[in-house]
């Protein structure tokens with residue numbers, strides 16, 4: 001043997017390749033998958049990882065994540081929340097633009113990039129907010145490495161204008177202009193779709209009636225609010241040729257709109273999240289403010305419709321919408337569901353809940369993993385450098401044990417928002433994360449995060465290899 005040793009040989013496992021599961025060994029070098037070998041091939045490697053009886057998957061890519069850093073460190077930092085990602089088998093997160101200041105210019109994006117690069121344990125991509133930009137500003141953000149753009153069709157929440165400047169676009173003409181500019185750039189626009197005027201109407205009704213319970217939250221944002229906003233955005237998208245990704249679809253009514261627009265050839269993809277696939281409004285009533293999420297968790301019929309939307313391909317991604325808050329943030333609302341801040345931690349449950357869905361026969365394992373790896377990678381233009389186990393792809397990998405259970409004990413979570421994980425507390429999933437590898441480096445093993453701050457790299461879409 002005259003070849004240099006590989007950095008790592010992963011041996012004995014079942015590997016998820018592009019075309020399905022196979023017994024293979026995988027050798028890593030320089031942060032990449034160097035070669036895929038027949039099981040038991042003798043090669044020299046600095047470290048040998050024996051994963052007999054376990055499965056090797058592409059590292060999970062969460063395309064909808066919030067830590068808001070460098071603002072709000074009391075809710076979680078890049079380090080704490082990317083450590084949680086590592087523990088969840090997530091090797092790349094796509095951070096949304098909400099921060100203070102909002103990520104609405106190339107200057108802010110570059111400063112966020114440097115902040116994240118120093119602290120991140122897993123890889124990260126950054127979204128931009130387009131609403132305060134002209135064509136050149138959009139191009140500057142893409143040149144700086146924005147992975148795509150994001151808007152809300154709702155107004156910025158009270159007293160949070162700086163966090164939402166260029167991001168919250170409640171007016172139809174400002175939405176139309178943002179779609180036109182992003183379309184011209186060729187980038188993708190992610191939309192949080194709820195109709196501001198309709199929501200305002202329903203919210204005022206609940207406030208006037210003095211309602212503060214879980215029903216008030218659902219009734220203040222019924223599914224028609226979501227469905228109408230999606231229909232409007234997709235109508236505009238067809239007019240200007242924009243490529244759209246609808247964030248967190250929660251209802252049958254909204255899903256039907258996405259499906260209808262896909263059927264007439266609209267360039268639209270859509271996601272849902274674990275909380276909409278696992279829970280109903282009964283759980284929101286039981287859990288309280290920890291289960292306050294926008295848009296709301298809805299009925300059992302909506303939940304089943306979302307699983308059907310996954311099965312027929314209308315929904316091609318499952319994302320976390322991980323949104324840590326401090327206990328104090330949630331408790332300041334004193335149980336008032338309308339006043340409580342919206343969001344739940346979710347990054348540590350995404351992969352286990354998808355493994356569990358496969359174990360229960362909701363979908364096959366390959367389809368379950370594609371929803372949280374290759375589908376998002378392909379839509380956002382980073383496949384196959386990410387989201388695939390192929391020679392030459394990045395060595396972002398996760399070893400899972402399909403036989404071991406994950407039991408959610410909030411006290412043992414890595415997220416700083418562990419005290420706000422009431423929605424997921426006590427859940428049991430068949431399947432567990434064993435080892436997480438980012439760029440060829442082990443960041444989680446033996447139940448502990450071992451990755452150092454700065455292990456994660458900035459994902460600059462223009463610098464990636466092409467298929």
Ligand SMILES: [Zn+2]
Pocket residue numbers: 064066096321
């Ligand atoms: Zn979100």
